[in-house]
Amino acid sequence: MTDDCATGAATSQLSAILMDIIYIREFRADAWIGVYEWEQQRPQTLEFDIDIGLDTHQAGRSDSIRDTIDYGKVVERIRHDLAEAKFKLLEALAEHITQVLFQDFNAQWVKVSVAKIGHLRGVRKVGVTIARSRQDATKVQVTPTP
Numbered sequence: 001m002t003d004d005c006a007t008g009a010a011t012s013q014l015s016a017i018l019m020d021i022i023y024i025r026e027f028r029a030d031a032w033i034g035v036y037e038w039e040q041q042r043p044q045t046l047e048f049d050i051d052i053g054l055d056t057h058q059a060g061r062s063d064s065i066r067d068t069i070d071y072g073k074v075v076e077r078i079r080h081d082l083a084e085a086k087f088k089l090l091e092a093l094a095e096h097i098t099q100v101l102f103q104d105f106n107a108q109w110v111k112v113s114v115a116k117i118g119h120l121r122g123v124r125k126v127g128v129t130i131a132r133s134r135q136d137a138t139k140v141q142v143t144p145t146p
Contacts (some may be wrong), residue, residue: 019053019109022069029079032086033093033116040086045117046093047125048078052101053109069105077104090114090128098132109133 027050030043052069059068077100087093094112101107115127 020056022052022054022056022071024048024050024052024071024075027075027078028117029082031082031093033088033090035088044119046082046090047115047117047127048097049113050074050097050101051109051111052105052107053111054107069101069107074101074105090116091130094128094130095132098130098136102132102134107134 027048028045029048031046032040032043033046034040034044052071052074054069056068059065061067078097081096081100085096087096094114097112097114098110101110109132111129111131113127113129115125117125119126
């Protein structure tokens with residue numbers, strides 16, 4: 001790992017430590033995802049764990065949903081995107097979710113874990129976890145397959 005990569009990873013982790021976190025755990029949804037033809041024959045059930053970093057001080061004072069991220073709308077948006085698009089890699093799907101959270105929900109930091117359930121014999125889950133800060137958001141553009 002280069003010094004720049006190590007510094008970026010450390011900065012991203014520090015950002016998460018200094019922020020409030022809204023989380024969504026064990027969220028399951030069906031998605032068209034896969035590299036191999038046999039994977040593309042039917043939707044697969046995926047499990048998501050999502051951490052969304054932001055400053056919730058104002059929401060704590062106002063007690064208003066307008067001052068925070070509505071996790072119900074996040075789940076609804078992800079379900080909608082999964083119904084409309086196809087992805088080959090879990091990595092691309094996770095990047096797509098981070099971009100949505102930055103652009104449409106004003107997240108400052110995001111950690112997304114996506115797992116395929118029962119995909120391999122004798123393995124409960126296989127997946128990927130990515131963590132991104134808002135500064136990382138401009139580096140990656142993901143285009144799902146319609």
